[in-house]
Amino acid sequence: MAVLNFDFKNKLDQIIGGNNHSYCFQCGACVGDCPAARYSEKFNPRLIMLKTIHGQYEELIQENSVIWECTNCYNCYERCPQDVRPVEVISALKNLATLQQTNPPITNQMVDAVLKTGRTVVITQTSQKIRKNLGLKPLDEVPVDEIRRIIE
Amino acid sequence: MTQTQKNRYIPFFGCMISVKYPQFEAAVRKTAAALGITLIDVPGFSCCPDPIYFKSSNKLDLLTIAARNLCLAEEVGLDLITLCSGCTATLSEAHYHLSHDAALKAKINKRLKKINKEYRGTSSVRHIVTVLRDDIGIEKVAHTVTNPLSNVRAAIHYGCHLLKPREIMQVDDPDRPTILEDLVHATGAQAINHEERLLCCGKACENPDIPPKMTYDVLQSIKKLNVDCMCLICPTCFDEYDLGQIKLARLFETRFQLPVLYYFQLLGLAQGLTPDELGINRHKIKANDLLEKILASEVTA
Numbered sequence: 001m002a003v004l005n006f007d008f009k010n011k012l013d014q015i016i017g018g019n020n021h022s023y024c025f026q027c028g029a030c031v032g033d034c035p036a037a038r039y040s041e042k043f044n045p046r047l048i049m050l051k052t053i054h055g056q057y058e059e060l061i062q063e064n065s066v067i068w069e070c071t072n073c074y075n076c077y078e079r080c081p082q083d084v085r086p087v088e089v090i091s092a093l094k095n096l097a098t099l100q101q102t103n104p105p106i107t108n109q110m111v112d113a114v115l116k117t118g119r120t121v122v123i124t125q126t127s128q129k130i131r132k133n134l135g136l137k138p139l140d141e142v143p144v145d146e147i148r149r150i151i152e
Numbered sequence: 153m154t155q156t157q158k159n160r161y162i163p164f165f166g167c168m169i170s171v172k173y174p175q176f177e178a179a180v181r182k183t184a185a186a187l188g189i190t191l192i193d194v195p196g197f198s199c200c201p202d203p204i205y206f207k208s209s210n211k212l213d214l215l216t217i218a219a220r221n222l223c224l225a226e227e228v229g230l231d232l233i234t235l236c237s238g239c240t241a242t243l244s245e246a247h248y249h250l251s252h253d254a255a256l257k258a259k260i261n262k263r264l265k266k267i268n269k270e271y272r273g274t275s276s277v278r279h280i281v282t283v284l285r286d287d288i289g290i291e292k293v294a295h296t297v298t299n300p301l302s303n304v305r306a307a308i309h310y311g312c313h314l315l316k317p318r319e320i321m322q323v324d325d326p327d328r329p330t331i332l333e334d335l336v337h338a339t340g341a342q343a344i345n346h347e348e349r350l351l352c353c354g355k356a357c358e359n360p361d362i363p364p365k366m367t368y369d370v371l372q373s374i375k376k377l378n379v380d381c382m383c384l385i386c387p388t389c390f391d392e393y394d395l396g397q398i399k400l401a402r403l404f405e406t407r408f409q410l411p412v413l414y415y416f417q418l419l420g421l422a423q424g425l426t427p428d429e430l431g432i433n434r435h436k437i438k439a440n441d442l443l444e445k446i447l448a449s450e451v452t453a
Contacts, residue, residue, distance in 0.1 A: 016211045016249070016256070035352045039362045068358035071366075072204055074316035075352075078326055085317075094208035103208065104358050110205035114217070118198040120205075121171040131170075134178040134431050139170055142198045150220060150263045151213040 005055025012052065015095050017088030024049040024084045030076035036069045043069040045076050045086045052089060061097040068094070068104055118142020159287055160190045161278075162225050164232050166239040167199050168387040175431020176387060179416035180235055180280065182430070186296040186423055187288050194228055197221050200242040203313065204356040207242070215256070216263050218246035223264065225275040233280045237313035237386035240321070243277040248320045279314060281331055281385060281415070282323055293338040297422040300340025303449050304381070304442065306418065307344045307374040307410075308332045309393070311386035312352050326350075335415060336383055339422035343383075348373040353392040364403055367396045371408045380442045381411045383418050390414060394436050411439035421446055 012018040030045040031037050037044055043066055051060055060067055067090050076086040097103045113120050119142060121127075128138050169176045184191055199206070200218060207214045221243060225232045234240040250257045251273045261270050284293050315326035324331045327350075336343035348370045354363030371393065374382060382393055394412045401407055412435065420430040427433060427443050 016215070035354065035366060036357055036362065039354075039357075039365055040359060069362065070356065071312075071352045071354055071362075072356040073312040073352035075312075077317045091207055091211065095210055098209045106358070107205045107209045110202060111209045114199045114201050114206060119167040119171060120199050120202050121167040123171055127171050127174070130431075130434070131174045131177075134174055135429075136174055136178055136181070140195060143196055144198070146220065146267045147198050147217055149266050150216050151210075152266075 003055070005057060008055045008057040011096065012057075012089075012092055015092040017085060018092030018095075020084045021049055021052045021089045023082040024053060024086075025082060026050060027081065029079040029081060030084075030086045033075040033079050035073055035075070036071050040066075040069050042066045045070075045090070048090060048093075049084060049086055052093065057093075057096075060093055061100065061102055063102045065093075065097065065102070067097070115144065115148055118144045118147060158190070159188050159283075160192055160230055161233040161283065162194050162228060162230050162275075163191045164197060164200070164221070164225075164234045164239055164243065166234070166236040166387075167202075168238070168391075169236050173387050173390065173414070175434050176235065176390075176414045176416065179414060179420045179425075179430045182425055183296070183416050183419050183423055187284070187293065189283070189288065192228065192230060194224050196224050200236075200239040203238050203241040203245070212259075214242065215246045215249060216260050218242050219250060219260050219264060219271045220267070220269060222247060222275060222277070223269040223271055226272055229274070231276045231278055233278050233283055235280050236388075237279070237311050238388055240277065240279045241313040244320050247273065247277050279321075279323055281314070281335060284335060285331055290334050290338050293335065293419070294340075296419075297339055298424045299422055299446070299450050301418065301422050301446060301449075302340045303445060304341040305344050305377070305379040306336050306341045306381050306383040306413070307346050307349075307377060307379040308336060309349060309353075309370065309382060309384040309389055311384060311389040314385060332383070332385065332415070336418065339418050341383075341418065341422070344374075344377050344379050346370075346373040346377055353386075353389040355388045355392055363392065364396070364400055367392050368400055368404060368406075371397070371400070371410060372406070374410060375406075375408060379410070380445060381413050381418075381439065383413050383415055385415050387414070398436050409437060411435065411437050411442050413439070
């Protein structure tokens with residue numbers, strides 16, 4: 001029998017978009033038009049919402065969790081009659097995974113790049129040269145100290 | 153919406169376009185003058201930040217950094233135009249949430265105060281295709297065309313973040329969009345719809361087996377239609393379908409060899425700009441057949 005884990009639900013509710021999972025009535029509209037569900041036998045947004053409601057969170061935010069198969073296409077956001085916005089609940093779950101460091105390394109790499117250079121794609125001499133050849137101005141450095149300060 | 157004084161806008165090119173695919177930036181800048189669009193560059197923008205990885209990490213930080221970018225536009229008093237669907241997603245989402253949630257706005261403004269900024273919500277975020285449709289007008293876009301691409305068949309691909317969620321993006325109906333068709337028609341080319349035209353490119357999916365299958369299915373659905381190129385508007389989709397074809401060639405037997413163009417490169421060709429000026433030679437899948445076809449039609453015209 002599933003046991004509700006309110007501690008987990010409270011934590012999820014603190015994250016933007018996490019609290020809407022409570023409205024899910026398990027209709028499955030999110031599944032029909034989900035590209036990840038079309039290509040993966042494991043991925044099912046309705047089941048992810050059910051597990052979230054039940055507070056069966058360990059498997060959802062453990063390493064290599066199925067939630068990272070979500071393609072972020074927002075079809076479920078469009079289809080859900082309850083405004084659960086499953087993709088937003090899933091990204092709130094990803095935020096929780098990141099807090100306990102079970103997120104895939106690529107997310108840390110991207111965040112580190114933004115905090116270090118202000119960009120996700122790093123400028124090189126070659127990229128500046130390509131810009132010049134296209135008649136574009138060189139790119140300036142981003143004031144990263146401002147970025148770091150506002151998210152401290 | 154703020155006053156977009158005489159079609160003056162602040163462009164937000166983002167990381168992927170300005171660093172990885174600067175040819176798209178060049179195409180936008182070089183087609184803008186004929187369209188009557190004035191781009192006012194503003195220094196200091198950071199990554200939007202990206203709506204996949206950064207958002208997965210921390211949504212509050214994402215909205216805070218996005219709000220800082222919006223503040224820079226507000227200080228100038230013009231609307232932002234975005235050219236990357238990812239940047240559009242992040243910045244539109246920030247604008248929407250901060251305009252609808254006073255508590256969130258207060259929380260983020262408290263953070264922004266550390267650098268003497270305050271989000272007010274006075275600059276809108278608009279994808280450049282909506283500027284072409286709503287401010288310039290499709291007919292006016294067509295009037296900038298000097299070399300109509302009438303013998304070109306372009307398969308269009310929308311990508312997800314341009315259209316969804318509709319309550320935030322407000323670009324077009326995500327189930328029955330027409331904006332790209334209309335813009336491709338304005339170049340004189342034929343816009344070809346394919347079965348998988350609304351399928352996601354798959355970039356964000358962290359199961360490495362899935363995105364190539366999605367890319368394959370999209371390209372396969374286009375292949376049947378005898379088109380000259382694919383035309384899209386998102387640099388992430390471009391990554392998946394241009395470089396993606398090289399990756400697919402290692403996994404599957406099929407060689408698609410389908411050139412992929414960003415919309416403003418197609419428009420640039422129709423305005424008489426050269427492939428070099430538009431950086432089309434930089435693409436992994438070479439567009440020689442397409443370019444020869446366009447050149448041949450110019451000679452006979």
